[in-house]
Amino acid sequence: MYPIVKKEKLSDKIFLMVVKAPRVADGCLPGQFIIVKIDEEGERIPLTICDYDRAEGTITIVFQIVGASTERMALLNEGDAFADFVGPLGQPSELCLEEDLEETKKKSIVFIAGGVGTAPVYPQVKWLKEHGVKTTVIIGARSKDILFYEDEMREVADELYLATDDGSYGFHGNGCQQLQALVDAGKKYDHCVAIGPMIMMKFVCLLTKELGIPTVVSMNPIMVDGTGMCGACRLVVGDEVKFACVDGPEFDGHLVDFDQAMARAKQYKTEEGRALLKQQEGDTHHGGCGHCGGDK
Amino acid sequence: MGDVLVRVPISEQDPKVRATNFEEVCLGYTEEEAVEEAGRCLNCKKPMCVGGCPVSINIPAFIEQVKERNFEKAYEIISESSALPAVCGRVCPQESQCEGKCIRGIKGEAVAIGKLERFVADWARENGIKPKNTSTPNGHKVAVIGSGPSGLTAAGDLAKLGYDVTVFEALHEMGGVLVYGIPEFRLPKDKVVKAEVENVKALGVKFEKNVIIGRSITIDELMEKEGYEAVFIGSGAGLPMFMHIPGEQANGVFSANEYLTRNNLMKAFKEGYDTPIARGKKVVVVGGGNVAMDAARTALRLGAEVHVVYRRSEAELPARAEEVHHAKEEGVIFDLLQNPVEILVNEEGSVRGCKVIKMELGEPDASGRRRPVEIPGSEYEIECDTVIMSLGTSPNPLISSTTSGLDTNKKGCLIATEQGATTKDAVFAGGDAVTGAATVILAMGAGKTAAAAIDEYFKSKN
Numbered sequence: 001m002y003p004i005v006k007k008e009k010l011s012d013k014i015f016l017m018v019v020k021a022p023r024v025a026d027g028c029l030p031g032q033f034i035i036v037k038i039d040e041e042g043e044r045i046p047l048t049i050c051d052y053d054r055a056e057g058t059i060t061i062v063f064q065i066v067g068a069s070t071e072r073m074a075l076l077n078e079g080d081a082f083a084d085f086v087g088p089l090g091q092p093s094e095l096c097l098e099e100d101l102e103e104t105k106k107k108s109i110v111f112i113a114g115g116v117g118t119a120p121v122y123p124q125v126k127w128l129k130e131h132g133v134k135t136t137v138i139i140g141a142r143s144k145d146i147l148f149y150e151d152e153m154r155e156v157a158d159e160l161y162l163a164t165d166d167g168s169y170g171f172h173g174n175g176c177q178q179l180q181a182l183v184d185a186g187k188k189y190d191h192c193v194a195i196g197p198m199i200m201m202k203f204v205c206l207l208t209k210e211l212g213i214p215t216v217v218s219m220n221p222i223m224v225d226g227t228g229m230c231g232a233c234r235l236v237v238g239d240e241v242k243f244a245c246v247d248g249p250e251f252d253g254h255l256v257d258f259d260q261a262m263a264r265a266k267q268y269k270t271e272e273g274r275a276l277l278k279q280q281e282g283d284t285h286h287g288g289c290g291h292c293g294g295d296k
Numbered sequence: 297m298g299d300v301l302v303r304v305p306i307s308e309q310d311p312k313v314r315a316t317n318f319e320e321v322c323l324g325y326t327e328e329e330a331v332e333e334a335g336r337c338l339n340c341k342k343p344m345c346v347g348g349c350p351v352s353i354n355i356p357a358f359i360e361q362v363k364e365r366n367f368e369k370a371y372e373i374i375s376e377s378s379a380l381p382a383v384c385g386r387v388c389p390q391e392s393q394c395e396g397k398c399i400r401g402i403k404g405e406a407v408a409i410g411k412l413e414r415f416v417a418d419w420a421r422e423n424g425i426k427p428k429n430t431s432t433p434n435g436h437k438v439a440v441i442g443s444g445p446s447g448l449t450a451a452g453d454l455a456k457l458g459y460d461v462t463v464f465e466a467l468h469e470m471g472g473v474l475v476y477g478i479p480e481f482r483l484p485k486d487k488v489v490k491a492e493v494e495n496v497k498a499l500g501v502k503f504e505k506n507v508i509i510g511r512s513i514t515i516d517e518l519m520e521k522e523g524y525e526a527v528f529i530g531s532g533a534g535l536p537m538f539m540h541i542p543g544e545q546a547n548g549v550f551s552a553n554e555y556l557t558r559n560n561l562m563k564a565f566k567e568g569y570d571t572p573i574a575r576g577k578k579v580v581v582v583g584g585g586n587v588a589m590d591a592a593r594t595a596l597r598l599g600a601e602v603h604v605v606y607r608r609s610e611a612e613l614p615a616r617a618e619e620v621h622h623a624k625e626e627g628v629i630f631d632l633l634q635n636p637v638e639i640l641v642n643e644e645g646s647v648r649g650c651k652v653i654k655m656e657l658g659e660p661d662a663s664g665r666r667r668p669v670e671i672p673g674s675e676y677e678i679e680c681d682t683v684i685m686s687l688g689t690s691p692n693p694l695i696s697s698t699t700s701g702l703d704t705n706k707k708g709c710l711i712a713t714e715q716g717a718t719t720k721d722a723v724f725a726g727g728d729a730v731t732g733a734a735t736v737i738l739a740m741g742a743g744k745t746a747a748a749a750i751d752e753y754f755k756s757k758n
């Protein structure tokens with residue numbers, strides 16, 4: 001069993017949990033994910049590693065309620081335990097590799113986080129900070145009350161920009177518009193990392209393609225095993241079919257076929273008993289705000 | 297006493313009934329039936345059957361004990377050669393192995409060796425008989441990667457030799473393909489697979505689930521940091537192949553692995569489990585092996601009309617004869633000598649059909665089977681909402697790519713000697729990870745051989 005040592009509500013539907021999982025904490029790097037299973041009957045739920053403490057043997061996850069399983073997860077409390085917690089899965093972020101550090105230091109890097117995507121962006125920015133790399137971070141959210149991790153991010157990012165769709169906080173507009181505004185103001189970036197709902201990543205990529213900024217995205221397709229055994233997570237990247245769980249989750253955003261990926265993510269939407277999901281139909285269910293503006 | 301040329305019939309669930317449930321199809325012999333069937337064995341001086349069994353079970357000897365109703369003794373004889381008799385009795389392709397060689401098969405029907413083996417193993421389980429470990433611990437630590445048949449066998453054998461063995465498994469259940477691939481109606485999970493794993497535990501083997509070697513920890517780290525002196529890799533061949541035809545990314549196209557994993561490991565068919573599965577109305581399964589049969593019969597049980605599309609003819613179907621027979625009885629439709637060329641997709645991105653081309657058999661190919669050749673202009677469309685690709689699997693590169701000095705061949709299979717020694721010192725391998733997708737009994741045999749080789753390795757070191 002994997003005990004939950006801390007639980008925190010970050011916003012109405014977003015929760016943070018710190019989970020004891022020494023084997024995962026020991027070897028993980030930013031960009032990787034875990035799969036958690038609540039109990040015997042539970043689904044295998046993939047979630048990005050949001051922070052880790054090797055000494056304590058813990059992993060931090062941040063998740064948003066989008067359907068039955070995340071809803072059920074949110075009912076767990078400190079002192080409860082997950083039946084299964086496996087990882088780290090996937091490839092580490094290529095920015096966070098010691099061997100390429102000198103190259104990375106030369107880059108001017110901008111991160112764009114959408115909604116719950118702030119969580120996976122955090123460990124990368126933190127790692128880069130610890131290794132002396134400067135970063136700019138844009139956090140986009142629908143409104144102020146679903147914005148989280150502002151203080152934590154401020155500590156590790158060199159420049160932090162906040163954008164809300166409704167203008168309730170920071171820049172009035174979405175992440176893309178904020179990036180455009182920064183570029184218009186003369187800022188130069190030669191590497192972009194976008195993590196959030198697929199629709200948001202798609203629109204960031206359309207923009208950065210125009211601006212000529214290479215962009216990495218973190219894909220979150222439906223998964224089952226997370227070990228390369230089922231092919232549920234397959235994506236088209238360039239001319240190739242890739243398995244997000246072993247080849248990714250990060251890919252060259254300019255090569256990803258987002259429309260296909262988004263269609264595949266809807267695969268189980270019509271399955272029975274997904275009442276909560278039905279309520280949200282029309283919204284995106286990628287674990288993000290879904291209102292980053294890309295769909296408007 | 298019946299006709300000695302004919303097998304004692306075995307009871308099975310009625311096809312109409314079983315096509316709607318996930319209970320085991322074959323109900324097994326009763327004591328009386330088993331004793332009667334055992335009576336058909338001629339106790340040959342030179343038993344051909346033994347040569348057909350990849351682990352050389354002393355078949356006439358155990359059958360003789362069944363005849364005498366010494367079932368415990370029969371179990372001991374089987375256990376000398378096989379760690380998973382309740383599994384093998386159920387899933388071995390007997391017709392091409394032990395039973396294929398049986399002398400009784402020349403004039404009549406071969407002795408039902410598999411069914412007798414299953415009977416003995418089930419009897420032992422029901423009567424609480426477990427394999428014993430009489431060895432004294434020798435203090436050497438060995439890591440086994442993967443809990444499929446090869447890993448379980450290697451672990452059990454090493455424990456019996458006194459080694460301190462830990463099995464590391466990536467998934468949350470032990471058993472490999474036995475839990476995620478082969479369905480409940482062929483191999484009951486709680487009754488049979490769990491019990492076999494418990495038997496290995498009873499020998500002192502430790503199990504750690506949720507550990508992905510190559511990610512959670514590497515082989516090099518296991519050896520350098522955790523004190524494992526030797527490693528056996530039994531990680532199987534889990535990577536599914538696709539056809540690379542248009543439309544394959546559509547919703548409703550699954551690998552057989554995904555479809556079966558959702559249903560078997562995640563128990564999507566059972567009330568109360570959270571993982572969903574697409575219950576298709578009309579399903580096309582592409583392929584003709586055991587995996588295809590399992591996917592087809594699972595889809596059928598979930599309520600679909602099922603077509604197996606296979607590019608050769610019935611004679612070439614690689615699946616076990618019993619599975620093909622059962623699938624037909626249950627109502628699976630076989631569309632033979634055809635091959636999909638495109639998956640047709642509707643506006644929502646979901647499967648609406650499958651375009652297939654008819655084939656004819658040409659000259660034999662390297663495998664000795666006649667090669668299927670497309671008949672130009674013979675394409676037609678099959679309407680369906682689900683397509684399950686069951687085209688075979690290859691080993692996952694996760695371990696080979698993260699272990700220094702571990703070489704693979706062109707197909708991604710680990711390179712190993714007959715004894716299981718890989719290109720890396722103290723690291724052994726066997727089963728599907730070395731051969732590519734094969735059978736339970738071959739994987740078990742490889743685990744056995746490697747366990748002996750690992751023991752040799754330690755002896756030669758001291």
Ligand SMILES: Cc1cc2nc3c(=O)[nH]c(=O)nc-3n(C[C@H](O)[C@H](O)[C@H](O)COP(=O)(O)OP(=O)(O)OC[C@H]3O[C@@H](n4cnc5c(N)ncnc54)[C@H](O)[C@@H]3O)c2cc1C
Nearest residue numbers: 046047048063064067068069070220221265268269285287
């Ligand atoms: C590598 C990876 C990392 C992820 N990291 C995070 C994270 O850090 N925080 C977070 O909140 N979420 C993350 N997700 C998404 C998260 O796994 C899903 O939100 C969760 O599985 C939904 O489960 P559910 O049962 O609550 O919803 P369901 O009812 O299963 O799903 C609701 C609907 O969302 C869609 N869906 C299901 N699973 C996924 C999925 N994996 N991605 C996109 N859509 C899906 C389906 O169409 C489904 O019908 C990640 C996904 C992946 C693959």
Ligand SMILES: Cc1cc2nc3c(=O)[nH]c(=O)nc-3n(C[C@H](O)[C@H](O)[C@H](O)COP(=O)(O)OP(=O)(O)OC[C@H]3O[C@@H](n4cnc5c(N)ncnc54)[C@H](O)[C@@H]3O)c2cc1C
Nearest residue numbers: 442444445446466472473477509532727728734735736739
């Ligand atoms: C659907 C289906 C039906 C079949 N039917 C039959 C049949 O009727 N008769 C028959 O004889 N054979 C059948 N087979 C084939 C047979 O099941 C396999 O040949 C056999 O299971 C191979 O055993 P193995 O021990 O080599 O590997 P597997 O059974 O594949 O087990 C490998 C295990 O290793 C684990 N693993 C992989 N990578 C890692 C890692 N990096 N770290 C930790 N663990 C890891 C996997 O999760 C898995 O549990 C069937 C196969 C399938 C898929």
Ligand code: SF4
Nearest residue numbers: 349384388393394410
């Ligand atoms: S293990 Fe398989 S091949 Fe050997 S005797 Fe048993 S059923 Fe036959």
Ligand code: SF4
Nearest residue numbers: 337338340345398399
């Ligand atoms: S070949 Fe057939 S008859 Fe002869 S010993 Fe084997 S099972 Fe019995």
Ligand code: FES
Nearest residue numbers: 226228230231245
């Ligand atoms: S989740 Fe199964 S292969 Fe990626």
